[in-house]
Amino acid sequence: MTDARMTTTGADWPAWQESWDRQQEWYMPDREERFRIMLDMVEALVGPAPRVLDLACGTGSITARLLARFPDAVSTGVDLDPALLAIAEGTFAGDERVRLVTADLKDPDWPTRLPYDSYDAVLTATALHWLHSEPLAVLYGRIAELVRDGGVFLNADHMIDETTPRINAAERAQRHARMEQAKRDGALDWAEWWQVAAQDPALAGPTAERFEIYGEHADGDMPSVAWHARVLREKGFTEARPVWSSPSDTLLLALK
Numbered sequence: 001m002t003d004a005r006m007t008t009t010g011a012d013w014p015a016w017q018e019s020w021d022r023q024q025e026w027y028m029p030d031r032e033e034r035f036r037i038m039l040d041m042v043e044a045l046v047g048p049a050p051r052v053l054d055l056a057c058g059t060g061s062i063t064a065r066l067l068a069r070f071p072d073a074v075s076t077g078v079d080l081d082p083a084l085l086a087i088a089e090g091t092f093a094g095d096e097r098v099r100l101v102t103a104d105l106k107d108p109d110w111p112t113r114l115p116y117d118s119y120d121a122v123l124t125a126t127a128l129h130w131l132h133s134e135p136l137a138v139l140y141g142r143i144a145e146l147v148r149d150g151g152v153f154l155n156a157d158h159m160i161d162e163t164t165p166r167i168n169a170a171e172r173a174q175r176h177a178r179m180e181q182a183k184r185d186g187a188l189d190w191a192e193w194w195q196v197a198a199q200d201p202a203l204a205g206p207t208a209e210r211f212e213i214y215g216e217h218a219d220g221d222m223p224s225v226a227w228h229a230r231v232l233r234e235k236g237f238t239e240a241r242p243v244w245s246s247p248s249d250t251l252l253l254a255l256k
Contacts, residue, residue, distance in 0.1 A: 011202035020059045020087065022124065023193040030246050032123065034244030035065050037244040041253055042066075042121050045152050049073055050120040055148060056105065056127030060088035062197055063098060066123075075095065076114055080104045080213060083197060083206035090202075106135055106237045111142055118148040125156040132220040137231050144236035147256045152235065156244075156251040160222045169248040225250050 011057045025031050042050055049072035057077030066073050066186065071157065077092075077100045079085050085100055091096040103110040122143050128136060143153055161169065183189060199209045229240040237254035244251040 011086075011090060011200055011234075013087060014195075016062075016087045016200075017059055017091055019188075019193065019196070020084075021061065022188065023188050025187060025189040026101060026179060028126065028246075028249060029178075030123060030249075031125075034102060034246075034249065034251055035062065036158060037251055038125070038154050039065060039069050040060070042123070042152065043070070043155060045255065046103075046120040046150070049218055051116060051118075051159070053078065053114070053119040053122040054078070054087060055122055055124040055143070057088060057100070058084040058127070060091055060098070060100075062123050063088075063145070064091065067095075067097060075099075076101060076116065076119075078103050078105070078110070078114070082209045082213075083203050084210070086203060086206045094230050102200060104236050105139055108138075108142075113144060115222070117146075118151070118156060121124075121144055122151075122153045124154070127157065128155060129158045129222050133223050133227070136220065136223075137235070140161055141235040141250045144232070144256065147237075149256050151231070151256045153254040153256075154243075154251060155228065155254075158219075158222050158248065159225045159250045159252070160223045163224075173246060225252060228252050 019061055021031075028034070042052070048070045050070065052063070052066055052073055052075045052131070054060065054075050054077040057063060057079045058081065063075040063077055066075055074097045077088055077098065079088075080102060085102060088100055092100070099115050101113050101115075103113045121253075128139070131139065147153055148225075179187075194207060197203045225242055232240040232254040237256055240252065240254040242250050243253045
C-alpha cells in the first residue's frame, strides 16, 4: 500500500479547506445539502460508526463532514492529486481515524493499496464525471467488490439527461448567470484557485506535479442517472436510485 503521508508544515490548512469549499460552492451553491443527505443515507443504512472509503477524496471534504457528524467513523481517502492530498494530510494530521492513499482509479490494482478489504460505505462527490462511460463502468465493478453486503455507494455528481435539452439549456443559462455575478463579487473559479495555490510555498511543488499528471483535463461524457443506476445494478448492487437532486446535480445511492 502506498500511503500519502507527507510533510505538510508551513501552510494554513484550515484556510485552504475554507478556500476550496468556497471555490466549489461557486459551482454548486447547494453543496452542503448534498453532503447532509449523503450522511443521512449512510446513517439510515449502515449506522453512525461506518468504515468509509472517500473516493477521489480531494481535500477530504466528505471525510471532514463525516467525522464531524460521526466521531466513531473511520475513513480512507483515495486520490491521485498531490496538491489536494497535501491539504487533506495537513487537515487530518494526527487523526488516527483517517488514512490517505495515493492511487490512480484507472489503475486496475488500486484497491490493493487500501488498508481494508471491504467498506460499509463508499462515498464520492463531484469527481467521477472526469471519467468517460467505459472506464467508469469498470470502476463501478471494483467499487461493488469493495462494498460489503448491506453496504452502500453514494455518488453526488453531474448526471446529464440528454432527453431534456430545453430544460438543460435554461438551467445552464441561469446557473452561469448567477456564477458570473458571484465572480464579479470576488468568487474564485477553478483556474483562479489553482493560480493562488501555486503561489503558496507549501503547495507550489504539489500543484506543479498535479498539472503534470492531469494537464488541463476535460470532463467525461457525463451519462444520465438511468445509465448510472443500470450499470451499478449490472455490477452487483441490488438497488440504485437518486435520493436527492438539484437542477444540475444528482446524489445517487446504490445498495449492495
